[in-house]
């Protein structure tokens with residue numbers, strides 16, 4: 008073993024089979040690739056997970072098979088024990104003695120990384136009563152002489168925690184509660200900080216990892232705010248246009264158009280929620296919120312699309328643009344264009360005509376295919392009546408979207424990687440928006456209405472204002488809880 | 500290193516970078532977030548010097564992604580197309596300048612050239628044009644895209660769109676509100692560049708005409724204008740250069756002498772003895788006209804082109820880059836990338852017992868039988884109650900003492916094995932706690948019993964209370980895998 012690799016802190020996660028070792032790792036390093044199942048013997052080989060920050064390994068955790076026959080193993084070791092000084096050597100002999108046999112397969116596999124210098128992270132299930140046979144495992148681990156700490160997993164029921172703590176304190180200098188299914192970033196950070204205390208020379212890399220994780224968490228908050236802000240802009244500016252043969256067709260088409268519009272809104276929300284999950288390295292493909300957002304049916308969702316800007320029909324406007332566009336034929340034409348601009352035409356251009364052309368091209372500009380957009384614009388005049396659905400006129404609806412997104416964020420944040428499914432909504436999530444002060448609310452109302460008003464072309468300031476305000480809420484929500492909640496490592 | 504790379508190394512953020520940035524954002528929207536995190540952070544890690552402003556950072560980022568691509572990017576194409584368009588504008592307006600100057604200076608020898616026409620075209624009209632373009636430019640601050648109403652801008656937009664494809668151009672224009680501040684400077688610069696070229700063409704033609712032909716100037720108007728008024732007007736125009744270039748200020752005598760009546764085809768007040776077509780006198784106008792062209796035509800345009808170039812550069816450099824998407828890129832570049840590197844977990848999560856015969860329920864044993872009871876891994880039972888239940892349920896007595904296996908002391912298990920060996924056929928009841936998943940220790944124990952004693956000895960695995968359905972299923976599956984017809988499972 009080279010010196011360099013010894014300096015990378017390594018932690019072997021060990022314990023009885025099926026007590027959640029793999030789950031602890033999955034949640035701790037946010038990795039969905041760790042195999043977890045209710046069936047014993049899922050983990051058959053040691054798997055090392057290197058946690059890298061910017062291409063440098065800062066520490067590794069090793070998933071191991073569980074202890075399956077510890078009393079007999081300890082019996083073997085004890086029979087050969089001479090003095091306490093020999094114990095590590097005896098464990099080594101134990102590992103070597105059964106090499107090539109099918110005896111103590113799991114024990115040998117799990118002990119090897121420890122004998123190579125990994126620190127011990129012993130995992131027990133706090134929901135089960137303590138039994139004295141666990142002492143055989145702890146004893147063997149103690150024999151290796153490597154630094155060790157214990158984690159009480161699950162701890163859903165308080166009933167057995169105390170007896171576990173008393174027992175574990177006998178063997179480990181550090182005992183922590185770490186519920187693999189309820190791991191937040193804060194718990195992960197605490198565990199990492201506890202690691203640093205196990206070995207003095209590991210402090211450096213662990214501290215670096217903590218700093219990186221902190222930065223990562225801050226970036227995630229930032230990213231979530233961006234996603235939510237983008238979603239709000241998309242939802243507030245959403246509008247569909249449809250050509251109808253006649254005005255009288257509208258009442259019959261309204262429900263269909265409205266449904267289409269609402270579906271589109273919901274899918275904007277769904278995509279944003281799915282994206283928030285990816286920030287936390289989760290996948291929610293094919294998922295949609297359990298309860299759909301409620302969207303009221305309103306008449307003012309519909310508006311007659313007015314194409315006649317400054318009294319010019321769409322056809323006239325289009326012809327104008329095409330004429331100016333056709334001038335692209337050559338430099339001479341361009342010259343003619345400018346020459347005419349030099350004289351009076353230009354002054355005329357300042358009045359209605361110019362504004363009209365501007366309006367029209369601005370509409371074009373929303374599509375990537377200018378020509379196609381132009382063609383589709385020709386249609387309404389054939390159809391006779393063109394209706395616009397949206398943007399959604401309700402003042403309340405962006406707030407509902409925002410509240411739901413924040414709640415979803417809280418839920419995703421609480422989603423430990425050991426869990427396959429998104430956990431139910433948190434208690435705090437739905438209240439995040441309620442705690443926002445009046446000033447911020449007012450600011451939101453203003454920004455929302457600006458965006459809705461300028462739905463064709465949302466100004467930069469409105470976008471960044473929204474992003475900043477949402478980000479502030481996200482940060483304010485995540486910070487206080489990180490300070491007051493949670494128990495530190497139990498040192499004895 | 501190409502020029503564009505070197506520029507980017509210095510953090511140049513020009514039109515090409517802006518467009519590539521925008522296109523990159525668009526294509527990134529479809530990519531998985533984690534992939535972007537990795538890609539961008541690795542780009543940032545390769546930087547030798549840390550860029551300071553967001554614009555520099557984005558420029559470096561775009562440059563790095565370009566390097567990966569090789570071929571000229573859309574942004575480079577647009578920038579090139581824009582450069583080409585500028586060149587075209589320059590050349591064609593220089594030609595127009597030549598043409599207009601030739602037309603104005605047309606001197607057939609029949610009539611002298613009317614100074615007022617020259618001043619009208621090159622000073623008054625130009626000044627009007629200048630005012631209009633500047634006013635339009637200032638107004639475009641409040642109405643992005645306003646400059647587009649100028650035919651030249653509309654033409655160039657079409658031209659550029661054709662050169663780079665409407666897709667790229669359209670996407671950029673669709674987000675006008677984000678970059679409108681930059682766009683207006685760019686178009687304004689092009690417009691002023693054309694005007695500058697126009698003046699250069701006109702001045703060169705004027706100089707050529709003065710040098711190679713003998714021009715005669717006069718002034719005539721249908722209005723009643725006194726020579727003194729014209730003299731005052733000219734003196735006012737000549738104000739900027741009167742002090743240091745008195746030759747370029749027309750004297751009252753010259754003005755007086757060169758009033759011309761087309762009707763008479765004669766200078767009205769030519770001094771006696773002077774030939775009307777005395778080029779020396781009539782030509783005395785040209786230094787004044789040249790200075791007018793330079794000072795009221797060329798100079799302001801030159802200044803405006805410089806101002807517009809500076810403004811375009813500054814507006815690019817000052818783009819806040821603070822919309823959600825832009826901020827996102829900066830965050831990805833600046834925060835450490837935390838990730839896991841690991842091998843494949845070879846474990847299996849497949850359920851046990853599939854395709855095996857289901858386990859039988861424990862059948863009654865009969866009164867004559869005394870069963871051996873084993874507590875597996877310190878399973879807790881109330882001995883009296885348990886004995887009673889065995890008698891009720893299985894109709895059997897329990898042989899004292901109740902033994903232990905898999906517990907802390909392996910010696911107990913060894914003693915039990917000896918007892919089992921002696922008893923051969925006596926049924927064995929193994930009490931297990933359901934949450935303690937079956938393991939290899941258990942399997943080994945059962946195998947041992949089978950090897951050392953009668954193969955048809957009944958083994959009943961009895962689960963204590965408190966387990967859940969999942970844990971029961973685990974035990975059932977595990978035991979079914981043993982494929983031993985004399986093993987049954989029930990409740991303790």
Ligand SMILES: Nc1nc2c(ncn2[C@@H]2O[C@H](COP(=O)(O)OP(=O)(O)O)[C@@H](O)[C@H]2O)c(=O)[nH]1
Nearest residue numbers: 024025026027028029030043044045161187188
């Ligand atoms: N409810 C709950 N279940 C857990 C927790 N940790 C592990 N499990 C479950 O316990 C079983 C075994 O977990 P696993 O991580 O594979 O254990 P290992 O054999 O020690 O690696 C799986 O079904 C997990 O879902 C926890 O904190 N809470």
Ligand SMILES: [Mg+2]
Nearest residue numbers: 028029049050
């Ligand atoms: Mg495992």
